[in-house]
Amino acid sequence: MTTSTLTDRYVWAAARSLPEAQRDEFGRELRERIGDVIDAHVERGAAPADAEHSALVELGDPLRLAASYVDRPLQLIGPKYFLTWWRLLKLLVAIVVPLAAAGVLLGQVASGADVGGIIGTTISTALAVFVNLCFWVTLVFAVLERSPGTAVPASTWTPEQLPQPRDDARAGRLGDLIASLVFLGVFAVAIVWQQFGVVWIGGERQPIPVLDPALWSFWIPYFLALIALEAVFAIVIYLRGWNWTMAGLNVLLNAAFTIPAVWLFVSGQLLAPEFVEAIGWPWGEASDVTVAVLLIAVIGVAVWDVVDGFIKAARNRGGSALGGY
Amino acid sequence: MNVDETTAGHIQELRRGTVVLACLVRLRHPDYGYALLESLNGLGILVDANTLYPLLRRLEKQGLLSSEWNTEEARPRKFYRTSPAGDRLAAALMTDWRRIDAALARLDTGEER
Numbered sequence: 001m002t003t004s005t006l007t008d009r010y011v012w013a014a015a016r017s018l019p020e021a022q023r024d025e026f027g028r029e030l031r032e033r034i035g036d037v038i039d040a041h042v043e044r045g046a047a048p049a050d051a052e053h054s055a056l057v058e059l060g061d062p063l064r065l066a067a068s069y070v071d072r073p074l075q076l077i078g079p080k081y082f083l084t085w086w087r088l089l090k091l092l093v094a095i096v097v098p099l100a101a102a103g104v105l106l107g108q109v110a111s112g113a114d115v116g117g118i119i120g121t122t123i124s125t126a127l128a129v130f131v132n133l134c135f136w137v138t139l140v141f142a143v144l145e146r147s148p149g150t151a152v153p154a155s156t157w158t159p160e161q162l163p164q165p166r167d168d169a170r171a172g173r174l175g176d177l178i179a180s181l182v183f184l185g186v187f188a189v190a191i192v193w194q195q196f197g198v199v200w201i202g203g204e205r206q207p208i209p210v211l212d213p214a215l216w217s218f219w220i221p222y223f224l225a226l227i228a229l230e231a232v233f234a235i236v237i238y239l240r241g242w243n244w245t246m247a248g249l250n251v252l253l254n255a256a257f258t259i260p261a262v263w264l265f266v267s268g269q270l271l272a273p274e275f276v277e278a279i280g281w282p283w284g285e286a287s288d289v290t291v292a293v294l295l296i297a298v299i300g301v302a303v304w305d306v307v308d309g310f311i312k313a314a315r316n317r318g319g320s321a322l323g324g325y
Numbered sequence: 326m327n328v329d330e331t332t333a334g335h336i337q338e339l340r341r342g343t344v345v346l347a348c349l350v351r352l353r354h355p356d357y358g359y360a361l362l363e364s365l366n367g368l369g370i371l372v373d374a375n376t377l378y379p380l381l382r383r384l385e386k387q388g389l390l391s392s393e394w395n396t397e398e399a400r401p402r403k404f405y406r407t408s409p410a411g412d413r414l415a416a417a418l419m420t421d422w423r424r425i426d427a428a429l430a431r432l433d434t435g436e437e438r
Contacts, residue, residue, distance in 0.1 A: 028394070028401065028403070029358075029378070029382070029403055031400075032357065032358065032359075032400060032401065032402050032403060033358060033359065033374070033378055035400045036357075036358070036359035037359070037374075040359075058374075059375075060375075065375070068375060068379045069378065069379045069382055070382075
């Protein structure tokens with residue numbers, strides 16, 4: 001190995017990572033620098049070959065050196081785009097992954113797959129969607145980071161994105177309170193009203209209840225009491241805001257409602273036999289899909305409500321990972 | 326991060342802009358990278374080669390330095406010289422440097438709090 005080869009190899013290794021137009025000039029500059037460092041080592045009494053070797057050790061990894069010459073970022077996504085990337089990724093994961101999972105779940109249920117298969121396929125699809133989402137979003141930002149003079153604004157932040165401070169939050173919760181009370185009221189009225197018939201046949205209202213009248217002995221009063229509790233809960237939330245205890249209570253309330261409702265529905269005790277007959281159930285092929293959609297809607301609303309409670313509790317604590325921006 | 330690292334980090338931040346100023350002033354007389362490095366370090370303006378060489382390139386790109394290859398000696402060397410724009414920047418930086426120095430001195434002696 002001759003003396004010049006080592007320097008040549010170093011210069012080549014460093015220059016090839018640069019755009020072609022810059023390579024010649026960069027190579028000459030680097031040669032000058034290496035030569036001067038070697039001279040300095042020789043002046044201090046080193047043999048020329050050793051001097052070259054130690055000069056190159058001093059310069060370090062040629063790729064890192066080249067990156068420092070052209071301000072090439074050695075991180076995947078730098079500070080300029082980090083926040084935009086992070087916010088977009090969180091938003092997309094929160095929206096796309098549950099939607100994809102629900103879609104696959106629905107399709108599996110409709111095609112009559114067994115429970116193990118349904119769970120396995122749903123989880124693996126959700127994972128695949130998550131990984132793909134992360135990869136492609138990150139790739140786009142990594143390319144952006146390396147594109148010179150891009151017209152994309154570095155940050156799309158506006159003051160409107162500022163979170164509500166805790167003390168002013170009550171006004172913001174008023175909307176939630178009204179929505180909750182109206183929903184609960186409509187729900188309670190519907191439970192009572194269905195007893196007098198909501199099925200019209202040929203323009204005539206039929207005296208057919210939707211829910212099995214046998215449920216009046218316990219379950220319908222139970223659900224009405226739960227609705228009253230939910231209303232109280234909504235008022236307390238309006239007054240005091242979310243915290244971990246309230247989020248925990250929210251889980252219990254949702255479970256107390258959803259689990260019996262789903263159980264009664266699945267075991268065929270929920271609906272009145274006359275009602276089932278009047279609507280012409282079962283609907284052949286569409287039956288399973290209809291049942292699946294109903295179940296997913298009911299369970300999905302409950303899960304969403306539980307998650308929402310925890311997110312709001314986390315936000316109120318100020319600056320948790322769940323709180324986002 | 327221990328105390329020494331913290332100190333080193335702050336000192337590095339404090340010095341960062343002063344290296345630019347030192348280069349612009351020093352290169353009113355043309356010189357090449359290694360000689361500049363030696364002379365700055367000899368003056369007590371401590372700068373690392375891995376900082377200085379990329380900096381020269383950047384300042385040239387910004388039009389604050391001009392350059393010329395000298396091929397008369399055994400090895401070709403790139404000589405940098407402060408451009409008129411670089412001179413104006415150096416004057417502005419020097420004014421600011423002195424203003425900050427005076428302000429810090431007043432703070433330090435307790436004249437102003």
